[in-house]
Amino acid sequence: MTYKIAILGASGYTGAELVRLIAGHPSIEIAALSGNSKAGQSMAQVFPHLRHLDLPILTTIEDMDFDGIDLVFCALPHKTSQEVIAKLPKILKIVDLSADFRLRDPAAYKKWYGNDHAALDLQKEAVYGLTEFYRDDIAAARLVAGTGCNAATAQFALRPLIAAGVIDLDDIIIDLACAVSGAGRSLKENLLHAELSEGAHAYAVGGTHRHLGELDQEFSAIAGRPVEVQFTPHLIPANRGILATVYVKGDAQALHNVLQKQYADEPFIEVLPIGEHPSIRHIRGSNFCHVGVVADRRDGRAIVIAALDNLTKGSSGQALQNANLMLGLPETAGLMMAPLFP
């Protein structure tokens, strides 16, 4: 059986990544694409790398016909997303890639995103989309909220360690190197090639990055007490990939044991041998996440490093993985392609 899906916001990078992945999927077909500012254009015009595919023309959301659609991927900006989803037919399954349904607490949403939530009833039914930890809920859900790409990376490194009680919860530092596609296709001076190339700088320093809302929510829930990590993302001159270097207090071997056990049967999470650590160049374009643990020279301290592709495992790949579950398909369908290297 083939399921029909629509992608709202197909003219951005996560939308294009969804098309790339679904083009190779055995049981999902793209039935409709929206891209309001580029409505009327073909995908070949907006993304020439997709010109070999026979795809629907971009429409506005208003003009989209949802009859026969099984599932909608919503790759719109936050705030817009909640407004659009509130108006969609309730029969549709939805995977939202925005930040709108990630935070269960409306106050936390307002704190991090600045506006009141306009679809609180939908928020109540939304399931947090970190597949490896919410698998059963996702399979049963109608609305799944894709995670932040940085938040996903940090959680793959830390969730099992917090759950197992093997690290000090008051001294967790997450330092990230983030590739630029995570900022989307927006026209900003610091995303220009001439500015970013040969650059490297931190941003949202001091605990102001919005993905912290997710980490606070998830880590505190696991620990059963408030957990506030330190978190510094850095923009580096690369296009895809997040490398999270996480500093924790705990025994490296114990940490490695916990991670290895947790991820032993996961198809997409690879725990490296102890002492080894990953590079973003080895996961590019794939749905894999590599995790490594190294002991520090100081006893009782360890470094956990996780790498994934922000557009794939951190966003559109995760979204498809969740859609597979929601549609009753094999979780890995269309997602097993090897990374592109070099």
Next chain:
Amino acid sequence: MTYKIAILGASGYTGAELVRLIAGHPSIEIAALSGNSKAGQSMAQVFPHLRHLDLPILTTIEDMDFDGIDLVFCALPHKTSQEVIAKLPKILKIVDLSADFRLRDPAAYKKWYGNDHAALDLQKEAVYGLTEFYRDDIAAARLVAGTGCNAATAQFALRPLIAAGVIDLDDIIIDLACAVSGAGRSLKENLLHAELSEGAHAYAVGGTHRHLGELDQEFSAIAGRPVEVQFTPHLIPANRGILATVYVKGDAQALHNVLQKQYADEPFIEVLPIGEHPSIRHIRGSNFCHVGVVADRRDGRAIVIAALDNLTKGSSGQALQNANLMLGLPETAGLMMAPLFP
């Protein structure tokens, strides 16, 4: 039915690219891998991006057991390749990615490569591996010689035009921008990131690039008279991709008609609307080749631009496309993945 293949020289970039592609192939299985200098290592050690795959350990060619193998991909350096292939069981089908069997004339081989050919009998049976133009011969061949990646790009732009007699054969200039993976994983100063980044320089200027041997052979054969093009490759700070900008004397619309007709049914060659031209970022990681034609402001002159990924369509993708034909499989099997952008 599943065919078993071996890859000789799996520790280089074209070897790794073959593994990446075949990992997603429905009917081909990797049964053996050689990598003489890295024999005994796992592919995960040599290429960590492949660590999720269950692959044979790298062996020496001497230790490789060819029983049950249907086809061998030979991704070895030229000269080594002919020596190795000469010793392989004659029952094996072979796709050679080196330069060793591309030139039908032993004198031309010696002129361009410096050494006498040591397997002239094999040369006689080898078929030149530019799939779109040697399809039937390849399907029937035991030994196929993969083309040079630059030579493939130039031929996709020029072969139909030469055959149709629509361009001046004495004034063809091919100017290429070539990404660095075409130089392989060799340790040379000018391939270092610190040297190449923010660099751009021509090499093999003046008609000394070895791929000219192929172009001379092929273009002259098509034209029925000697054709000698001008050819200047440039190394640019990118990893994958060749962009060939070809200057010809002829009518742009006539050229475009010829190309469009030639490639109308080709699954991998996309002719853009007249006036449009391609970028390497739109074919990266894929087996597609994009071709465009633009008229010059001077009447009777045109620019033809072709783009492909040197490691995929220019090398390992082409090799797999040929292997599919040789094994009686659908030509496109395992090769329809969309390009990776951004």
Next chain:
Amino acid sequence: MTYKIAILGASGYTGAELVRLIAGHPSIEIAALSGNSKAGQSMAQVFPHLRHLDLPILTTIEDMDFDGIDLVFCALPHKTSQEVIAKLPKILKIVDLSADFRLRDPAAYKKWYGNDHAALDLQKEAVYGLTEFYRDDIAAARLVAGTGCNAATAQFALRPLIAAGVIDLDDIIIDLACAVSGAGRSLKENLLHAELSEGAHAYAVGGTHRHLGELDQEFSAIAGRPVEVQFTPHLIPANRGILATVYVKGDAQALHNVLQKQYADEPFIEVLPIGEHPSIRHIRGSNFCHVGVVADRRDGRAIVIAALDNLTKGSSGQALQNANLMLGLPETAGLMMAPLFP
């Protein structure tokens, strides 16, 4: 003696490059800076790399006091430039970096830039700013029109050859690899890091690039007959540098002799030994231009390759070189810094 200068349009890349160069100049002082959209800001805010310098706050042009100013660098967009310069006190010496005063023929200006010229009297007095070929006129000029960066590169390769009559004027092809800073700090999708990195594409293909207006004017004037070259710029993933690969019909040794003789005493033009050719990584951040000549395998054909930094020798360095002449200072003052490599 110290001269005081003002820079109009100091918030763009060429403006910042002027500040960088003049900061190291022994006899020139920056007295005023304009940047209309960023008026009121310090240069440290707009260009943090200049924060160690004690510079005037950015103002609007309207608020700028020209008393005591000896010379103005005008780094504004074309069309704006002619309007602004028309209103400046006539006592000021002016180096204009825009395209507004490069073309002596108003019809040509309109053809290439689309609008009528609004300051034709000023156009009459303007001197074309290619220092090495207009040195005496520039020294005596009040208004100098900086050249296009691509046009400068092509002219360093070709002017002496055309003048000497050693090449066929009907078959000149100029193929350029251009770094992205030449496009300025403008917010366009194809200048984003995620789009350009791993990209390479031609633009203004077929003879539509505006710098052709300059080449037509200059080459025809030298030849005493119309000369129309072919010209294809390519955007490559680098920040600074233009590499022009020029295909001509002529004897390589004769060409090399002409170039060597022409540039023997030039402080900034380096002619490489015959057979050698330049790379943009070896001129970055400097005012040098490297030129090489290689014979093609086909008799009577040669490749001339020239490299310079578009922001320095191609624009702001050239502007300062001209200002030095106009102020009676040593031509090389403040310009002899070595390139930055790696």
Next chain:
Amino acid sequence: MTYKIAILGASGYTGAELVRLIAGHPSIEIAALSGNSKAGQSMAQVFPHLRHLDLPILTTIEDMDFDGIDLVFCALPHKTSQEVIAKLPKILKIVDLSADFRLRDPAAYKKWYGNDHAALDLQKEAVYGLTEFYRDDIAAARLVAGTGCNAATAQFALRPLIAAGVIDLDDIIIDLACAVSGAGRSLKENLLHAELSEGAHAYAVGGTHRHLGELDQEFSAIAGRPVEVQFTPHLIPANRGILATVYVKGDAQALHNVLQKQYADEPFIEVLPIGEHPSIRHIRGSNFCHVGVVADRRDGRAIVIAALDNLTKGSSGQALQNANLMLGLPETAGLMMAPLFP
């Protein structure tokens, strides 16, 4: 007066950077250059970006005549450096850029570098070359040991804070993003463009980087008790620059006050306004170091970020700054060039 200097090891990146800087120095002249593996070649052959300079031919060290030389820059690998320096005439002033004379304790040297020190008497007289903190000793020294580039960056962020007692000495984490030129011109697979581009990975994880020897020595001496920091360098796809993100426990405002006071009169160290932080693109090619302080959302925690160019302020620029002091020249001579951006 002009001083004559020699550079040993001029064929590496730090050697070339010394030549670049000294070429613009008003009172220093390059009298001799060695490059053992490239002896007999001109600098133009080894580094074409220096072709405009009139430089001595590369010789072997054995063939070098030290008569009339005032000072030697030794840019050789560690271990070689101590052997060479031990044989130099004792009258020469020496700035060593290797690791050989950085560690005062021979046992620490052996621990971090693996071999016994072969010039312990010289070690005794060597002064640690972090100019801003050893200025008077350096001015009086005969032998100065340049610091590690990573170690310099970390010390600019941390020395004043440790001295002022405003941070917790037991919880200092230094996370660095390092550009690739810091690894030198050595031929290693992971320094190839095809490997590093689109890559980012940690190295020497867990406290094994040799620059920790310097940090342990210096920080413990300042604190008067053992201080062991955590330290993780990451290789990023850029050519020049180190960005150190330092996590400390202390009050951000107090930290900022200390740094601002410490560096108020330093010509090369720029402390940004509190809450701002630097990027490596803003110090490239210069001798400046930018330092910023940001408060974390958690009270009593702060992030200090420092950026410098590893080849300039981190190595050859520092060496020249020290040489200026040793020769009685103005400390900033030849070093005030603005960074190159973009």
